[in-house]
Amino acid sequence: MTADVSLGDQSPPELVQLLTPEGERVEHPDYDIDLSDEELKGLYRDLVLVRRVDLEAVALQRQGELGLWASLLGQEAAQVGSGRALTDADMAFPTYREHGVAWCRKVDPVQLLGMFRGVNHGGWDPVEHNFHLYTIVIGSQTLHAVGYAMGIQRDGAESAAIAYFGDGATSQGDVNEAFIWASVFNAPVVFFCQNNQWAISEPLEKQTRIPLYRRAAGFGFPGVRVDGNDVLACLAVTRKALADARSGQGPSMIEAFTYRMGAHTTSDDPTRYRVADELESWKLKDPIERVKAYLSKNGIADQAYFAEIDAEADELGRDLRRRCLAMPDPQPLAIFDHVYNEPHALLAEEREQFAAYLNSFEEGAR
Amino acid sequence: MRREFKLPDVGEGLTEAEIVRWHVKVGDTVKINQTIVEIETAKAVVELPSPFEGVVAELMGEEGRTMDVGVPIIAVDTDEPGEPALSAGGTAEAGQALAEDMVPSIPEPPAEEKRTPVLVGYGVMPSSSKRRPRKGGPAPALKSAPAPAPAPNAAPAQAPAPAPAVRQVPTSVAVLAKPPVRKLAKDLGVDLATVPGTGPHGSITRDDVHAVAETAAVPAEVTRAAAVPSGGEERVPVKGVRRATAQAMVASAFTAPHVTEFLQVDVTETMEAVKRLRTLPDFAGVKVSPLLLVAKAVLIAARRYPMVNSAWDEANQEIVVKHYVNLGIAAATPRGLIVPNVKNAHALPLPELAAALGGLVDTARSGRTQPAEMAGGTITITNVGVFGVDAGTPILNPGESAILAFGQIRDLPWVVDGQIVPRKVCTLALSFDHRIVDGExxxxxxxxxxxxxEDPLRMLAWS
Structure with a gap:
């Protein structure tokens, strides 16, 4: 008997791409997409507005108005492409960086700022938007997504769950457990990994010896690598994966190959661990520029349209700033409000004690 | 109306930042989110965008100054007619109040004020926490509150229990200190083994290091000329390697009359020696390069001719001859030219010198060289050979009297015993300060x- 020492697929990794960085439309045998001009223009608008929201939030943090912010700069296409693939009934489980997906789920951008300003623990109703609250813990939301997907399965519903996570999270136990559960229960879930090449300061080669999407094969479901800066390819690939999940074909993994153009968060300084050349080479693959090039080359949109979107973006930025600064401070006792769904004796007692404590100050609770 | 922008905490728990560079000056018009200043925190250099639109009225901190978080750094005259302060400024202040609430408060400032540890940075200065006045004297509410629930603020009130009689840690045991404290000690030239720790488990705190540095600084002042520079160095903020280089080079070129001499040398034997050193177990794990032997040769020469390892003291009209060598190595880094030095290189055995040179260059390349590592050099080597050139006329590192440029090593026809043979040849160029060093x-x-x-055995003979 000989030992099986096969290392699996050793061929060079394949990348699904439908729009090149130069804005040329290319064909792919397995994935195609046919969008109207209005839909294409809509994707461009999404990308620009999402980037603008992100820029404003970074500025607000630098001005002391937010405690922290995790920028999505460079990852707009991966988020908008996958976000626009979701139907209303699908449920998304984000990390803390999915501002673009939140936009597609119709979450008001100012609601994203609450947690980072320290005035709430997440400003939207997950049920209303089918978009879970941001998860700071790395990778745990993949388990939540699988559990939710198993619920969909038991309800016999026609929808799917999607779990967002990063390249670093693939090294987490939670994520590997989620893969196994999803696989053996054939759960209707899509694992959407945004491989932005850096887990804070840890490069991809410290996470894996094989392309991440090939890990899926070991767990028993399909994996595909898509150009994460190509919004069309991200949309096409995610649509297919979600459709497969909804029709009972089980989980799949998408590795959106992209790049974090900014810092990990506003507390990070990427110049300490990565070289400028790398950043420059990714600038040439910008997710927005290629769509803009495609739209103008094909006469789908003109300068007037781009100017209109820019103006809308600036107005969105101004509005976001104004409403961020106007967010009310929370009442201290509000921390007890959403701990349990049902009344809870111990918590009620603690709440009473804390109220008494606050009342011991001359100016009262504030 | 006049609006002030307070230095924000840009990195989760930072308490101060240094003003690196202003991008605007008084009278400039600024827009919202226009970059106004670069600041450097313990974590990063970041650009701050303006939260206001208007004309800059005042800059409150000059470049190089360290400011506390929450202190105004710039004032802008805006067009707003006063009232809008409610819409923006009012809430900004609310944010500030919130930020204060989020800072762990210290209920009773201990008699001796200390920084309070936080997740990141050097801790919160005592002055930054305020107590809100309580009704009817100290903590009446606590009495009425049910016993098992101490008020949330009570826990931190128990000042760190006086460390149970600081245990004397045997000196052979590694000292306990957090990495930032170790770095501080390094920057201040304090040997941690000499610092009594007052932190938990006898660990050394920042205050402990400062205490030792302050007491050490006094005698160092008196004996500065004679002492080996192991203490009393001043930490000078570096603002841009480029600017520092330019200033240093101009200062050097226009104060020290430079002379440069050249010598072409057959280094075949040196290359052989390098190969053989690499096979010795003493050099396992360290980088042995021709630079190592050049460094050793310079160290030996500096001992034979101490005047080349000296400094011109213009103020006192004296020549300061140094009986120690802090050997500078010019390194090209992504951030520009920097010249860190190996302290007391004259006293290092060859394997340690090799390790020190390797560490110096690696640190420089990765941009982590500290100012202290660049200060106090006495003589410098610049390895221009790595750029593929034969020689140059190096400019002295300010405060030094000699610098050796070491060119590329290549195969050249050379006459040995009347025969032309290929040999490893390189060019040395020595620049010196003619005020101190004559041509001879x-x-x-x-x-x-x-x-x-040419014959490394001479190193044995002369050392």
Whole structure:
């Protein structure tokens, strides 16, 4: 008997791409997409507005108005492409960086700022938007997504769950457990990994010896690598994966190959661990520029349209700033409000004690 | 109306930042989110965008100054007619109040005020936490509150229980200190083994290091000329390697009259020696390069001719001859040219010198060289050979009197015993300060370094 020492697929990794960085439309045998001009223009608008929201939030943090912010700069296409693939009934489980997906789920951008300003623990109703609250813990939301997907399965519903996570999270136990559960229960879930090449300061080669999407094969479901800066390819690939999940074909993994153009968060300084050349080479693959090039080359949109979107973006930025600064401070006792769904004796007692404590100050609770 | 922008905490728990560079000046018009200043925190250099639109009225901190978080750094005259302060400024202040609430408060400032540890940075200064007045004297509410629930603020009130009689840690045991404290000690030139720790488990705190540094600084002042520079160095903020280089080079070129001499040397034997050193177990794990032997040759030459390892003291009209060598190595880094030095290189055995040189260059390349590592050099080597050139006329590192440029090593036809044979040849260029070093002395120094590289055995003979 000989030992099986096969290392699996050793061929060079394949990348699904439908729009090149130069804005040329290319064909792919397995994935195609046919969008109207209005839909294409809509994707461009999404990308620009999402980037603008992100820029404003970074500025607000630098001005002391937010405690922290995790920028999505460079990852707009991966988020908008996958976000626009979701139907209303699908449920998304984000990390803390999915501002673009939140936009597609119709979450008001100012609601994203609450947690980072320290005035709430997440400003939207997950049920209303089918978009879970941001998860700071790395990778745990993949388990939540699988559990939710198993619920969909038991309800016999026609929808799917999607779990967002990063390249670093693939090294987490939670994520590997989620893969196994999803696989053996054939759960209707899509694992959407945004491989932005850096887990804070840890490069991809410290996470894996094989392309991440090939890990899926070991767990028993399909994996595909898509150009994460190509919004069309991200949309096409995610649509297919979600459709497969909804029709009972089980989980799949998408590795959106992209790049974090900014810092990990506003507390990070990427110049300490990565070289400028790398950043420059990714600038040439910008997710927005290629769509803009495609739209103008094909006469789908003109300068007037781009100017209109820019103006809308600036107005969105101004509005976001104004409403961020106007967010009310929370009442201290509000921390007890959403701990349990049902009344809870111990918590009620603690709440009473804390109220008494606050009342011991001359100016009262504030 | 006049609006002030307070220095924000840009990195989760930072308490101060240094003003690195202003991008605007008084009278400039600024827009919202226009970059106004670069600041450097313990974590990063970041650009701050303006939260206001208007005309800059005042800059409150000059470049190089360290400011506390929450202190105004810039004032802008805006067009707003006063009232809008409610819409923006009012809430900004609310944010500030919130930020204060989020800072762990210290209920009773201990008699001796200390920084309170936080997740990131050097801790919160005592002055930054305020107590809100309580009704009817101290903590009446606590009495009425049910016993098992101490008020949330009570826990931190128990000042760190006086460390149970600081245990005397045997000196052979590694000292306990957090990495930032170790770095501080390094920057201040404090040997941690000499610092009594007052932190938990006898660990050394920042205050402990500062205490030792302050007491050490006094005698260092008196004996500065004679002492080996192991203490009393001043930490000078570096603002841009480029600017520092330019200033240093201009200062050097226009104060020290430079002379440069050249010597072409057959270094075949040196290359052989390098190969053989690499096979010795003493050099396992360290980088052995021709630079190592050049460094050793310079160290030996500096001992033979101490005047090349000296400094011109213009103020006192004296020549300061140094009986120690802090050997500078010019390194090209992504951030520009920097010249860190190996402290007390004259006293290092060869394997340790090799390790020190390797560490120096690696640190420099990764941009982590500390100012202290660049200060106090006495003589410098610049390895221009790595750029593929033969020689240059190096400019002295300010405060030093000699610098050796070491060119590329290549195969050249060379006459040995009347025969033309291919040999490994390189060019040395020595620049020196003619106020201190005359042509004769400079020539001797260069000739001896060349001789040692032609026949490394001479290093044994002369060391």
């Amino acid at each position: 002395l400079g020539s001797k120094m260069l000739r001896d370094v060349g001789a040692m590289l």
